[in-house]
Amino acid sequence: MKRVFVTVGTTSFDELITCVSAEDSVRIFKSLGYSQLTLQIGRGTVVPEAFSAESFTLDVYRYKDSLQEDLQEADLVISHAGAGSCLETLEKGKPLVVVINEKLMNNHQLELAKQLHQEGHLFYCTCSTLPGLLQSMDLSTLKCYPPGQPEKFSAFLDKVVGLQK
């Protein structure tokens, strides 16, 4: 059973939720072989009706203590461009499509999506271009994401605050 997991982290991203739960999008997911769609909607005001049909299931929830399980079970993750959501997904080695929220201040999230896309780790788009991307993308071209190195931070900080042994 192939699953799609959509996450907006702790934010509200009604446009994305509306887009992925629309009939057209569900049709696209089915045609691509997905039979389960899970929506984590955060603070959003759009709450699609969950349903369970023979060939397709839609789940909806706001938050969980940890998204690890849903990320682990997903075959495709569609996410807002928040750092936490992106990093957690990439670190699990899951294919990631990032959808930019065009309503955010300065739209700073676009920078990260662009950079990680340039490095070949994810695809990105806006709500309006998502359906097109879903049908045209090739997930096998995505590259593995090397994790960050917080130990470099601790080594630096230890030195400058005088804690170095």
Place this chain on the structure above:
Amino acid sequence: MVCVLILAVAAAGTVAVVLVLRLWTVLRCQDVTPRESLSLLVVAGSGGHTTEILRLLGSLSSAYSPRHYVIADTDKMSADKINSFELDRADRDPSTMASKCYIHRIPRSREVQQSWLSSVLSTLHSMWLSFPLVHRVRPDLVLCNGPGTCVPICVSALLLGILGIKKVIIVYVESICRVETLSLSGKILIHLSDYFIVQWPTLKEKYPKSVYLGRIV
């Protein structure tokens, strides 16, 4: 009457000059005092900001104790994440049982999509409440990574130094989301922090004063 006015202006001018000189002295001071532990004040913003800052904290030794966390009063998720983080830490390393951590709340400086003018007013309101908190805690080090909440905290920490109460080291780590441009907090705090860390080479080129260690979250 005129004399009184002149005196008042002169006095105000002198105070301003003294404050600016103190600010300059505090900002330039990067003496490294050897020590065995230091108290830490961490500003946790919402969502990804908290995730990133906890990853950074996860790499720090138990010498960074006690740890004071400051979160916005409207932020429900961060307190949970912080508590899980600290419990995990205590489980993995029982010697840290002795280290203490505290969570403090202040009004949020600005909500996402809040207008500029009301952001300024709410930031000033946060300052009014941040300074007593920072003054009470008197951390050795303030660590933050970009949410609006961190500006009043860092300014308060700087004020402790300017007033000669305590020199607080201010470390700012720009979010990994910032590849080519700084956040608004970053643009303000690059001038006021002791160490300003960026995670992408483009930012290091644009801001030579910053520290680049690669991707650290």
